[in-house]
Amino acid sequence: MRKLVLLALVGLGAQLVDGSLGMAYGVTSTTLLLAIGTNPAAASATVHLAEIGTTLVSGVAHWRFGNVDWKVVLKIGVPGAIGAFAGATFLSSLSTGAAAPLMSAILLALGIYILTRFTVAGLPKGKLGKPLRKRFLAPLGLVGGFVDSTGGGGWGPVGTPAILASGRLEPRKTIGSIDTSEFLVAVAASIGFIVGIGNEGVKAGWVVALLLGGVIAAPIAAWLVRMLPPRVLGSAVGGVIVLTNVRTLLRSDWIDAPDGVRYAVYVVIYALWAAALTYSIRQHRAEVRAESAERAERAERAVAAPEDDRPLVPAS
Template sequence: MRTLVLLGLVGFAAQLVDGSLGMAYGVTSSTLLLAVTANPAAASATVHLAEIGTTLVSGLSHWKFGNVDWKVVARIGVPGAVGAFAGATLLSGIPTETAAPLMSLILLGLGTYLLVRFTLRGLPVRRDPRPPGRRFLTPLGLVAGFVDATGGGGWGPVGTPAILASGRMEPRKVIGSIDTSEFIVAVAASVGFLIGLGTENIDFAWVAVLLAGGVIAAPIAAYLVRVVPPRVLGSAVGGMIVLTNSRTILRSDWVDAPGGVRAAVYVVVAVLWVAALAYSIRAHRAQQRAVRPESELARVSS
């Protein structure tokens, strides 16, 4: 019973983070599941089955708050489903420990770029007016879907920073569209796991409590992403990616850092992340104060 309550709380916290930052539901949930089961495929299957419900509610919530670009959802979601089905089928019989550190290095680079860019510069003044096209979103969806299924999470950490870095969408629209398209990916991955594993290795009680926690958190997260300033949101996304993937790399066979070294790195990254968020908040407030007199002057002139 204690395990089920803990899983429910994890589902709530994971969806709250995922719905407001566009990532980390699968990463957070899979980490706990892997701690109590030795089968990575079963852990990923459990998470993706729960995500069918959480992403549906999250997508509807984001749509209600105007955070969804449906063209982007279609262009990245369909190839994402193909990649997820292929990844689920592969993971059902082949371990993926070797690929995880390499992908984490790529994500760490993207996360560092986003953290620095949004903290120091915020959103570009002149955003690229062209929306993300199929040439960009199709391969991105394939890779993100494949990584998501094989790693137990990754749709958000791969898709969100890549689209944010393109400068073609505001953060809340990126997060809303990624969360909404994840429903298609979760369905495809779940079908792949059910075909490859069957149902005997999946604990549906775990699926239910993860789903319940996520469903409760989804509308709250969709509201938060609308009210949090884009500059602050970008810094939060970048810091989440850096912290998550630093952990993966340090624990991998490539590095296998001692516990003390890992703890020191986590503390340094966390301190830098908090400092970046504080700087972004101050910069946003300063920008708001600078814009307010101009708006008042414009009203007086009119």
């Protein structure tokens, strides 16, 4: 019972982050399942089954708040579903011993990407309003779907930063569209795992716990998407993912590092993570101050403009 409550809380927290950041539900949930010894394919299958419900509720909520571009959803979601099915069947064919370190390596790479991307660059802006072409979104969807099912997460970490980096879709619509299209990915990945492993290692109670937590958080996250600082969230989530998967890899047969080496690596990661969070918070505050100063300057110009524009009256 305690484990089910923990999983529900993880699902809630992961969906809060995913719905407001456009990523991390699958990566966060799968990381936890791997940490407690779940079979890699079963862990990814469990998360994707839960995501069928969470992404559906999240998509509806984002749509209600006007955060969805349906053209983007279709252009990236359908190729994403194809990639997810292929990735699920690929992961299902691997042995547990081979898949566990491989999945942790994929999750570690995603975690490093999230941590670096949001700490250094935040949310890039520019070229807003220009259309996103199918020749860009289709390959992105195929790669994102494949990585998502093999890594237990990755649709958001692949899709969200790539679309944001293009500068063509505003952040809230990027996040809402990625979250909504993930429903197609979750369904396709789940079908792939059912074909590959059936229900082996998949516990219905765990699926329901993750699902309940995610469903509760989904509408809240869709509402909070305009209010929470994504830069800080990205640094925080990226650090958790990096730390957890480095721990898994150092303990795996691939490396099997001694205790002294492992603890030294953990200290370094904690220090870098703390520095990244501190930098992200400072940069966010600086951005808020700059925006406030810019608004104040525009207001002053608006007040002064009527006096400057008054017509000159010739002296009598």
